[in-house]
Amino acid sequence: MNHTExxxxxxxxxxxxxxxxxxxxxxxxxxxxxxxSIHLAGRRVRQxxxxxxxxxxxxxxxxxxxxxxxxGGTESDNLALLGVIGQKDPxxxxxxxxxxxxxxxxxxxxxxxxxxxxxxxxxxxxxxxWGRVDPASVxxxxxxxxxxxxxxxxxxxVGTLQPIREIGAIARNRGIPFHVDAVQAVGxxxxxVEELNVDLLAFTAHKFHGPKGxxxxxxxxxxxxxxxxxxxxQERGRRGGTENAAGIVGFGKAxxxxxxxxxxxxxxxxxxxxxxxxxxxxxxxVRLNGHPEHTVPQTVNLCILYVDGVAxxxxxxxxxxxxxxxxxxxxxxxxxxxxxxxxxxSDFAAYSSVRFSLGKDNTEEQIDRTVEQVKDxxxxxxLVTAPEDIGVCDENCPCLWExxx
Amino acid sequence: MIRIVIIESPLRxxxxxxxxxxxxxxxxxxxxxxxxxxxxxLEEAADRYGIVMTPTVVVNxxxxxxxxxxxxxxxxxxxxxxxxxx
Numbered sequence: 066m067n068h069t070e071x072x073x074x075x076x077x078x079x080x081x082x083x084x085x086x087x088x089x090x091x092x093x094x095x096x097x098x099x100x101x102s103i104h105l106a107g108r109r110v111r112q113x114x115x116x117x118x119x120x121x122x123x124x125x126x127x128x129x130x131x132x133x134x135x136x137g138g139t140e141s142d143n144l145a146l147l148g149v150i151g152q153k154d155p156x157x158x159x160x161x162x163x164x165x166x167x168x169x170x171x172x173x174x175x176x177x178x179x180x181x182x183x184x185x186x187x188x189x190x191x192x193x194x195w196g197r198v199d200p201a202s203v204x205x206x207x208x209x210x211x212x213x214x215x216x217x218x219x220x221x222x223v224g225t226l227q228p229i230r231e232i233g234a235i236a237r238n239r240g241i242p243f244h245v246d247a248v249q250a251v252g253x254x255x256x257x258v259e260e261l262n263v264d265l266l267a268f269t270a271h272k273f274h275g276p277k278g279x280x281x282x283x284x285x286x287x288x289x290x291x292x293x294x295x296x297x298x299q300e301r302g303r304r305g306g307t308e309n310a311a312g313i314v315g316f317g318k319a320x321x322x323x324x325x326x327x328x329x330x331x332x333x334x335x336x337x338x339x340x341x342x343x344x345x346x347x348x349x350x351v352r353l354n355g356h357p358e359h360t361v362p363q364t365v366n367l368c369i370l371y372v373d374g375v376a377x378x379x380x381x382x383x384x385x386x387x388x389x390x391x392x393x394x395x396x397x398x399x400x401x402x403x404x405x406x407x408x409x410x411s412d413f414a415a416y417s418s419v420r421f422s423l424g425k426d427n428t429e430e431q432i433d434r435t436v437e438q439v440k441d442x443x444x445x446x447x448l449v450t451a452p453e454d455i456g457v458c459d460e461n462c463p464c465l466w467e468x469x470x
Numbered sequence: 471m472i473r474i475v476i477i478e479s480p481l482r483x484x485x486x487x488x489x490x491x492x493x494x495x496x497x498x499x500x501x502x503x504x505x506x507x508x509x510x511x512l513e514e515a516a517d518r519y520g521i522v523m524t525p526t527v528v529v530n531x532x533x534x535x536x537x538x539x540x541x542x543x544x545x546x547x548x549x550x551x552x553x554x555x556x
Binding site for chain 1: 548
C-alpha cells in the first residue's frame with residue numbers, strides 16, 4: 066500500500082506490524098525445525114511456540130493449556146461447534162439443540178446450517194435494530210436438549226458488542242457450554258475469558274496486526290472437544306497437524322504489542338472515530354448502524370440514504386480510499402447484507418450502507434480527507450436519485466425499516 | 471461536454487446491453503452534449519476504475535452505478551443537474 070492510499074478496511078484484515086514480521090523471520094529461515102521433533106532444532110522451535118502460547122493466553126486471561134492453535138477464526142469456530150456436538154454425539158445423530166443469533170459470521174452460521182441438515186435444531190435469537198441480543202431472549206430459548214450457545218462478541222459488519230458476560234452467566238448457570246466468536250473483539254476491546262463466563266472463544270491474529278493463517282480457540286479446562294482435524298497428537302490431540310511455528314510466534318508478538326500499546330491505540334482510535342462520525346453530523350440522512358455505545362470503536366457502519374453503497378465504495382477505491390460494503394453477489398444479483406436485514410433494515414437501507422474500519426496507523430489527515438471525499442461523492446451520487454424521491458428522514462423513516470409503513 | 475464511460479463484461483451481459491440502451495438513448499436526446507465510450511473489463515483503460523461488477527457506468531469520472539444499468543430518468547436527472555452547473 067503506498068503512502069497516498071487510505072486503508073479503512075481493518076475489520077477485513079490488518080497490515081502486519083513490522084515487529085511481528087521481524088519476530089517471525091527466524092522461523093521462516095534458520096529455525097525451521099518441526100516443534101514435535103525431539104532434537105535441538107525442533108526443541109528450539111517448540112520453546113518459541115510455547116512462549117507465544119503463554120503470551121496469547123495471558124492476553125485473554127486464560128491458561129496456556131487452554132489455547133488450541135488453528136489456521137484462523139473460521140477453523141476455530143468450526144472446531145468449537147462441531148467439536149462440542151461431536152464430543153456429545155460422535156455419530157452426529159441429531160436430536161440436540163443449539164442457540165445462536167442470525168448475525169453471526171458465516172464461520173458459525175454454516176456449521177449451524179450443516180448441523181441442521183443432520184437433524185439438530187438451531188434457534189436464532191433475534192437482535193434489535195442495533196444488532197444487540199437480549200440475554201433474556203437467549204435464556205428463554207434454552208430447552209432440556211440445548212447443547213451449546215454461540216454468540217459473537219463483536220459483529221464484523223456493524224461493530225456492535227453483545228452482552229457476553231450476562232449470556233455467559235446464564236449458560237454457566239444452566240450447565241451449557243458457551244462459545245464466543247471473538248474474532249472482531251480481541252485486540253480491540255478488553256477480553257478476559259474468566260470475567261466473560263466463556264467456555265470457548267475463537268480469535269485470530271490477522272485482525273490485530275498479526276499474520277494471516279493462524280488463529281486460536283480458547284477451550285476452558287474441563288470442556289471436551291472431538292477433534293475436527295485428525296492426524297498427529299499436536300495441541301493435545303485437539304487439532305492435528307504440524308504447527309505453523311512462524312505464524313504462532315507472530316501471533317504471540319502481535320498480542321504482546323497490542324497489550325503494550327493498548328492505551329495509546331485506544332485513545333487514538335476513539336479520536337479518529339469521532340472525526341469519522343462527522344459524516345453523521347455534516348451529511349443529511351445518515352444513520353450509524355452499529356450500537357452508539359456498545360461497539361468496538363474501530364467499526365463505523367453508516368447507512369447513507371439514497372446512495373448506492375457499492376458505487377460509493379467503488380468511487381472511493383478509485384481514489385485510493387478502501388472501505389467495504391456487505392452486499393454480496395449471488396447468482397448474478399446483489400443480495401443485501403443479512404446482518405443489516407436481521408437488524409430490521411430494509412433492502413433499500415442495506416444497499417445504502419458502507420463500513421469503515423479504523424486501524425492504529427490511520428491518521429487524522431487521512432480521516433479528514435476521507436470525510437471530504439465521501440461528502441463530495443455523496444453529493445453527486447444522490448443526484449442520481451430523482452429529486453422528488455428525496456425526503457427528510459429520521460430514525461423512524463419507513464424506508465429505513467422493513468415492514469414499517 | 472458530459473463524458474460517460476460504460477465498462478462492460480467482454481461477453482456483454484444483459485445489464486450491459488441495457489446500460490448501453492439507456493446511455494445512447496440519452497446521448498441521442500441531448501445530441502452533441504454527451505460523449506460516450508464503451509470499454510470492456512479486459513482493456514487496460516478499464517483498470518483504473520477497479521471494476522468489480524458489470525456494467526459500471528461512469529459520468530464525468532464518478533462511478534454512478536455498478537452491477538446494473540442506471541434508471542433512465544435518474545441518469546437524466548443527474549445529467550440535467552450537471553448541465554445546469556456547466
